[in-house]
Amino acid sequence: MSVGIVSYGAYVPKYRIKIDEIARLWGDDADILKSGLMVYEKSVPDVDEDTATIAVEAARAAISRSDIDAKRIGAVYTGSESHPYAVKPTSTIVAEASGATPVLTAADFEFACKAGTAAVQACMGLVSSGMIDLGLAIGADVAQGAPGDALEYTAAAGGVAYIIGNKESELVAVIEDTFSFTTDTPDFWRREGMPYPEHGGRFTGEPGYFKHVTNAAKGLMEKMHTKPSDYDFAVFHQPNGKFPSRVASMLGFSKEQINPGLVVPRLGNTYSGSCMIGIAATLDQAKPGDRIFATAFGSGAGGDAFSIRVTDRIEELRDRAPKVEELLANPVYVDYSRYARHKGKIKVA
Amino acid sequence: MSVARFWRNQIARYNLVGTKCKKCGEHFYPPRNMCPACRRDGQIEDFKFNGHGEVLTFTIIHTAAEGFENQTPYVLGIIKLQEGPSLTCQIICEPESVYIGMKVKPVFRKLGQDGERGMIYYGNKFIPEQC
Structure with missing residues (x-):
């Protein structure tokens, strides 16, 4: 099903x-x-x-x-x-x-x-x-x-x-599979009643974003026996333009694969909306049969990876x-x- | 505004739900439970407006009531919905751009709040159709 x-x-x-x-x-x-x-x-x-x-x-x-x-x-x-x-x-x-x-x-x-x-x-x-x-x-x-x-x-x-x-x-679009990678990592937080979040500065990169995005992404591709070249598009959480570009390169995805969903340069980081808006922007352009690889990241920390296949109904x-x-x-x-x-x-x- | 007073009209405010008299075809917003024309012969039913309408008239608020000070200057107008009824509502646009007859559509916004600790009230305001 x-x-x-x-x-x-x-x-x-x-x-x-x-x-x-x-x-x-x-x-x-x-x-x-x-x-x-x-x-x-x-x-x-x-x-x-x-x-x-x-x-x-x-x-x-x-x-x-x-x-x-x-x-x-x-x-x-x-x-x-x-x-x-x-x-x-x-x-x-x-x-x-x-x-x-x-x-x-x-x-x-x-x-x-x-x-x-x-x-x-x-x-x-x-x-x-x-x-x-x-x-x-x-x-x-x-x-x-x-x-x-x-x-x-x-x-x-x-x-x-x-x-x-x-x-x-x-x-x-069919969500072919999903895979998550989660650890307790104090890279970003906001205490009850506080108006603004705190973050661990440079600590947020390697032990936070990159570790969880790469592990979730690799985990899903191993589970599904797929590789970056099997996908037409890729979307990664976009706290800025640099992180998703770098993680795409680390995983073997090209600029051409991530560009349609890379909206952060003109939008900023919409936090819970970030990766999901990137997927929406990609669906706006994808053709029936195209495959989209997406990985969201949340501080604290975890990554959710998805493999998505676009259907004929997108055109309608x-x-x-x-x-x-x-x-x-x-x-x-x-x-x-x-x-x-x-x-x-x-x-x- | 009391919590209960807002809650009673919540569905109407959130989704522009009014009423319609099946006998004469008249639409009402806010909802009426009796048709003033057909009286006891009227047949009232819920009706969800599509929200499209035009500006009948407007004013620009420079000196706002408590709670709206940070929004001045803002536009308050009377919107005539396509189905007939009119309602008073905030129009979200630059004050210099509003005009009588401007086509508008609804958007979901914060209508107000009871200070820092109280309820936040939501509902529809209107924006220019071409937005």
């Missing part, structure tokens, strides 16, 4: 701030930052946007793309590290605003940047077991970066929703909702003062 993607939908706020503008405020060298991070601008949420509103917009786009009856959705899982409430699910808001309530299960997921792909895996299990008809898995974030911290140059806003099902005729559904490239087009640029206002970085007495 196949399990896979019935539909998908992405959402990116229309505002952007350029790296040059953030560097200007903090006196950093923008050219060094841009060439080092391979990020040139990042998305900024509107004053009235948060993870819940972004998740709802992505979910509505996914539902309208496939025109499914939302009542068929039996599980809503929203992965994020910026849920608006500490206690009260984002997923109930999404379920209600998507028209999926009340006969469903719902919960919020948190695993740094890979909470969304963990939600996809949970939905795959529920769908495969026959417990539910369709599952809605979302990765969305309004990522936090403390003013002046290195994270501020990349922490962006956006989200993507995937409807997971197992009726072969409905699938735009692709244009029914905004593509990632359309969401990235024609942004409205803001300066740091407006960015600070949108992000609530200025507290009014």
Whole structure:
């Protein structure tokens, strides 16, 4: 029995701030930052946007793309590290605003940047077991970066929703298999009640990102007896442009394979949405029969790898909702003062 | 706004759900449970609006009520939905770009919150159709 993607939908706020503008405020060298991070601008949420509103917009786009009856959705899982409430699910808001309530299960997921792909895996299990008809898995974030911290140059806003099902005729892509690699690694964290995350600086690279992404990716290819050349496209978690480019090279994937899904230079790091938006951008361009290799990474730390095969149905559904490239087009640029206002970085007495 | 007061209208606010009189075809938003024309002969049923409409009129808020200070200047307008009813709502666009007759569509946004500790209220606002 196949399990896979019935539909998908992405959402990116229309505002952007350029790296040059953030560097200007903090006196950093923008050219060094841009060439080092391979990020040139990042998305900024509107004053009235948060993870819940972004998740709802992505979910509505996914539902309208496939025109499914939302009542068929039996599980809503929203992965994020910026849920608006500490206690009260984002997923109930999404379920209600998507028209999926009340006969469903719902919960919020948190695993740094890979909470969304963990939600996809949970939905795959529920769908495969026959417990539910369709599952809605979302990765969305309004990522936090403390003013002046290195994270501020990349922490962006956006989200993507995937409807997971197992009726072969409905699938735009079959998820052929998945493999995860997880250890307890303190590379990035945010304590309860703290507004901004902390990170281990250079420690985040090798023992965090590279170890978990390479092990998850290699594990899946060993399990499936596949190799990088078997895939038309590859997507890796995109905290910046440098990490996914380097890990692709380490694993034997080419620039041509990762470029269609490498949206971080113009979007920034959407955390739980990061890898999943890359997959959506790739689905926007893929042809029936193409294979996509994807690996998400979440600090803390773990990697989720997926092997995806695109079906004929992609041609029918692709244009029914905004593509990632359309969401990235024609942004409205803001300066740091407006960015600070949108992000609530200025507290009014 | 009290938690219960918002919750009672939550579905209508989240999904633009109103009502329709099956007898005369009139649509209502916010939902009415009696048709003012057909009275006791009316047949009221739930109706989900597609959300597309146009700006009937608007104003630009420079001095906002408590909780909205960080959004000024912003546009508040009356939107006429395609099916007929009108509603007052925030329009998300640059104030200089709004005009009467502008086609709009709904987006899901934060409507407000009870300070740092209270509920966050969500619902639909409108953006220009070409966004």
